[in-house]
Amino acid sequence: xxxxxxxxxxxxxxxxxxxxxxxxxxxxxxxxxxxxxxxxxxxxxxxxxxxxxxxxxxxxxxxxxxxxxxxxxxxxxxxxxxxxxxxxxxxxxxxxxxxxxxxxxxxxxxxxxxxxxxxxxxxxxxxxxxxxxxxxxxxxxxxxxxxxxxxxxxxxxxxxxxxxxxxxxxxxxxxxxxxxxxxxxxxxxxxxxxxxxxxxxxxxxxxxxxxxxxxxxxxxxxxxxxxxxxxxxxxxxxxxxxxxxxxxxxxxxxxxxxxxxxxxxxxxxxxxxxxxxxxxxxxxxxxxxxxxxxxxxxxxxxxxxxxxxxxxxxxxxxxxxxxxxxxxxxxxxxxxxxxxxxxxxxxxxxxxxxxxxxxxxxxxxxxxxxxxxxxxxxxxxxxxxxxxxxxxxxxxxxxxxxxxxxxxxxxxxxxxxxxxxxxxxxxxxxxxxxxxxxxxxxxxxxxxxxxxxxxxxxxxxx
Numbered sequence: 001x002x003x004x005x006x007x008x009x010x011x012x013x014x015x016x017x018x019x020x021x022x023x024x025x026x027x028x029x030x031x032x033x034x035x036x037x038x039x040x041x042x043x044x045x046x047x048x049x050x051x052x053x054x055x056x057x058x059x060x061x062x063x064x065x066x067x068x069x070x071x072x073x074x075x076x077x078x079x080x081x082x083x084x085x086x087x088x089x090x091x092x093x094x095x096x097x098x099x100x101x102x103x104x105x106x107x108x109x110x111x112x113x114x115x116x117x118x119x120x121x122x123x124x125x126x127x128x129x130x131x132x133x134x135x136x137x138x139x140x141x142x143x144x145x146x147x148x149x150x151x152x153x154x155x156x157x158x159x160x161x162x163x164x165x166x167x168x169x170x171x172x173x174x175x176x177x178x179x180x181x182x183x184x185x186x187x188x189x190x191x192x193x194x195x196x197x198x199x200x201x202x203x204x205x206x207x208x209x210x211x212x213x214x215x216x217x218x219x220x221x222x223x224x225x226x227x228x229x230x231x232x233x234x235x236x237x238x239x240x241x242x243x244x245x246x247x248x249x250x251x252x253x254x255x256x257x258x259x260x261x262x263x264x265x266x267x268x269x270x271x272x273x274x275x276x277x278x279x280x281x282x283x284x285x286x287x288x289x290x291x292x293x294x295x296x297x298x299x300x301x302x303x304x305x306x307x308x309x310x311x312x313x314x315x316x317x318x319x320x321x322x323x324x325x326x327x328x329x330x331x332x333x334x335x336x337x338x339x340x341x342x343x344x345x346x347x348x349x350x351x352x353x354x355x356x357x358x359x360x361x362x363x364x365x366x367x368x369x370x371x372x373x374x375x376x377x378x379x380x381x382x383x384x385x386x387x388x389x390x391x392x393x394x395x396x397x398x399x400x401x402x403x404x405x406x407x408x409x410x411x412x413x414x415x416x417x418x419x420x421x422x423x424x425x426x427x428x429x430x431x432x433x434x435x436x437x438x439x440x441x442x443x444x445x446x447x448x449x450x451x452x453x454x455x456x457x458x459x460x461x462x
Contacts (some may be wrong), residue, residue, distance in 0.1 A: 002098050004106040006034055011073040016040035017086045018077035019059055020049045024100055026144040026156035032057055033158040041067045041086060065089035072096060075103050078172055079396050101174035104166065108180060111161050115296050116168035116178050119186030121342050122289045123167045126186060128317040129293035130165055133302060133310030139163055147317040171195060175209040182299055183213060184220040184292045188227035189341050194368040203230050213237035220295050222288055223248055240299055242291040250295045252287050261352035263287050274304050278312045282321050283349030319451060321346060325458040329438025332454045338365040338447040340376035347383040355439040357385040361428055361453055363446030364392040364405060371403040378411035387412060387419040388428055393448025429456045
């Protein structure tokens with residue numbers, strides 16, 4: 001197994017292939033702060049690569065074999081294919097080579113306390129909630145978030161080696177490479193079916209993740225989630241439970257919503273009332289996220305008051321039900337949701353705060369996900385008045401011509417909801433300019449570049 005000691009400095013020069021990725025850039029910043037020579041490459045320039053450059057990291061746009069010269073450790077992301085020039089050169093020259101998830105798992109071993117947030121939905125939001133709770137602790141935790149959180153000025157906060165907080169993504173079974181002292185599993189759902197065979201394959205992967213934990217470690221489970229309950233029966237580690245509908249160690253009762261759709265609830269710990277919890281973000285799904293964050297914090301000796309205050313002070317991470325601006329009296333929102341379960345949760349939250357018509361601009365993410373979850377996607381837009389579907393964002397995949405956004409539009413309309421296809425962002429912006437009225441709400445939704453539509457719309461009124 002690969003080992004990495006932050007302070008030993010066995011490696012002098014670490015090169016990242018795909019350094020612009022949200023997790024990769026965070027790892028690069030950590031190593032840079034610890035005095036390593038860090039370089040990296042990416043296929044395109046971005047705000048992230050610009051930020052890395054501002055920290056003195058040499059980032060090369062374009063990936064060629066010459067870029068790895070001098071590196072004695074190379075870290076690559078899952079998005080890198082085997083025919084990548086830099087990866088092929090590293091294999092040829094036998095430079096030490098490690099994938100991002102394995103490196104993160106090895107890095108976590110440097111910290112006394114490691115908190116890993118996993119689950120099909122809600123990882124970034126919950127990690128950000130925990131970050132809000134712990135960011136000012138005297139122990140100076142290290143934090144890696146899968147999004148941009150203003151309160152830590154980005155996606156990473158480099159601290160000391162007492163505590164690390166990170167997301168633990170299940171894609172390509174990456175969770176099996178982590179051995180945290182506290183593991184939170186929010187939910188388990190069908191996703192990443194370009195890798196996993198089916199839901200049983202995903203559940204078994206999470207079971208294997210649970211097997212990584214030891215007697216002194218803690219596994220926090222949302223037992224309202226049917227699939228997550230499959231992880232309960234084990235004796236290798238301590239089990240902590242959260243729920244709304246069932247008895248659990250941490251439970252939310254008497255959930256209510258204010259006029260903005262922000263939840264509040266009574267927090268109970270082992271059937272004892274603790275206090276009222278007030279969220280500053282929308283959605284009942286965030287009740288579960290906040291319960292998980294409170295449990296992860298409290299199980300690591302953080303007081304309920306500190307945890308509850310942190311939850312109230314958390315106002316969201318970029319691209320998660322994010323308010324972008326006002327277009328002639330209509331609210332413009334943006335959300336990262338790209339799975340049917342996430343879409344439903346986000347639209348239900350937005351519906352509570354929408355006074356008139358709710359418009360959703362959805363960009364499907366990957367051909368595989370769109371094709372295999374088509375039926376579920378087609379039932380996800382019941383809360384909208386108008387749904388516009390634009391072209392599928394390919395991400396890491398090739399288009400084999402067996403699925404198209406028009407197929408999803410037809411499926412949505414067959415379920416009795418109103419949807420139509422628009423190919424270009426300019427066409428969508430023109431439609432919104434012609435149709436949005438005061439007190440309407442429009443949300444751009446998806447994991448690709450659909451957020452640009454909201455920016456284009458808002459810029460058009462300047």
